[in-house]
Amino acid sequence: AQKITQTQPGMFVQEKEAVTLDCTYDTSDQSYGLFWYKQPSSGEMIFLIYQGSYDEQNATEGRYSLNFQKARKSANLVISASQLGDSAMYFCAMREADRGSTLGRLYFGRGTQLTVWP
Amino acid sequence: KAGVTQTPRYLIKTRGQQVTLSCSPISGHRSVSWYQQTPGQGLQFLFEYFSETQRNKGNFPGRFSGRQFSNSRSEMNVSTLELGDSALYLCASSLGSIAGVSDTQYFGPGTRLTVL
Numbered sequence: 229a230q231k232i233t234q235t236q237p238g239m240f241v242q243e244k245e246a247v248t249l250d251c252t253y254d255t256s257d258q259s260y261g262l263f264w265y266k267q268p269s270s271g272e273m274i275f276l277i278y279q280g281s282y283d284e285q286n287a288t289e290g291r292y293s294l295n296f297q298k299a300r301k302s303a304n305l306v307i308s309a310s311q312l313g314d315s316a317m318y319f320c321a322m323r324e325a326d327r328g329s330t331l332g333r334l335y336f337g338r339g340t341q342l343t344v345w346p
Numbered sequence: 347k348a349g350v351t352q353t354p355r356y357l358i359k360t361r362g363q364q365v366t367l368s369c370s371p372i373s374g375h376r377s378v379s380w381y382q383q384t385p386g387q388g389l390q391f392l393f394e395y396f397s398e399t400q401r402n403k404g405n406f407p408g409r410f411s412g413r414q415f416s417n418s419r420s421e422m423n424v425s426t427l428e429l430g431d432s433a434l435y436l437c438a439s440s441l442g443s444i445a446g447v448s449d450t451q452y453f454g455p456g457t458r459l460t461v462l
Contacts, residue, residue, distance in 0.1 A: 261447035271434055273453035280448055319389065323447050332379055332394030332402050334438075334451055339388070 229254055232320050234337035241310045241344055248295070249305040249340045251320030257281075259325040262303040263334065264294065267317040276318075279303055310344045317341050348373065350439050350454035358460045364425040367457045371418050371439030378420040379451060380412060383434040392435075395420055396442050424459075432461045 233252045241247040253262065264276040279287045279294045287294040295304040307314060318341075321334045351370045359365050371378050380392040391404040395414035412422040418439070424431055435458075438451035 259447055261449075263450065265453070270455070271436075271458065272455040273436060273438070275450055275452055278448060278450055323449070325447055332377055332396065332440075333391045333404070334379070334381075335391075336381075336389040 230337075231255065231335035232322055232337035234320055234340050236340045237338075238341045238343070241307075241342065243312060243344055243346050244309055246306060246308045247310055247342065249307070249318050249320075249342065251303045251305065251337060253301050253303060253320070253322050255301075255322065255324055257324045261323045262294070262296070263321040263323070264292070264303075264305045265319045265321060266314075267319060267339070269316070273319070277305070307342075312344050312346065315342060315344045350437060350452055352435075352437050352454035352457050354457060355455060356458050356460075358462065359427050360462050361427055361429060363427050364423065365427060365459060366421055366423045367435055367437075367459075369420045369422075369437030369439075369454060371420070371437075372452055374441070375439035375452075376418055376442040377440045377449070378414055378418065379438045379440070380420070380422050381436045381438065382406075383436060383456075384432075389436075392422065427461045429461050432459060434458050 260281045262279045266274045277289045277292045279296045291308045293306045317339045319339045320337045353368045377396045379394040382390045394402045398414045409425045414420045434456045436456045438453045440449045440451045
C-alpha cells in the first residue's frame, strides 16, 4: 500500500489566486511527521512546511499553510497568492516514529506539478 | 549557514563502470540520507547514515553502497552500472535522532547520473 498518495498529477492556477494540493497518507503510528517539499526544474528539493501528528494547530509558513485533517489522514498544502515562481513539482512526505526499519526514512508521494499562469 | 552540497552535479558513465557521489551535510547535522529519483519510480530511499553507521537501507541491490565519515560527510558508490541507474541522486541531511519525527531533512541540489 502507498504510504503517501497525491492524486493530482498536475494543477494550474492563475497568479495571485490560492491553490490546494492534495495529500493523503497511510500509517498505523500515532506519532508521525508530514512534510511538503518543492522541486523546481533545477532539481533541488526545497523544504516548505512541517506538521506533526500531535500538533493541534495547522502549520503555516508565510504563504504556505497545511490543512491537516487527522481523521481523514489528509495533509493538503494551501498556497495563497500564487506567484509565477511557485511553478514547480510539489511533494508530500511522511516520517514515521523512529523504529528500526523506518529510521530516517521519508516516504514520498509521486508529486503534483503546479503551473502558475499570468 | 551553508546548505547541503553534492558533487559532482552531473556525471556520464558507461555500463559496467562504477561511480562515487559525495555529499557534505549542513554543519551540525549528523544524519545523511540518500534518495534516487527517476520518472518511473519517483523518489526511492537508498540508505541513511548516522554517526558513521548505516541505520537503514532501502530495497536496492548490493551494487549500491555508502559510507559516512567522522565529519558527517557521506559518499555513495554504485558499482557495475546499469542503464536503469540513470537518475537524479539526492542527498539530505538532518540533525539526527534527537529531533524525532520532526527531524527535517534538507536536500542538496542532486547529482544527475547518466549511464550510456
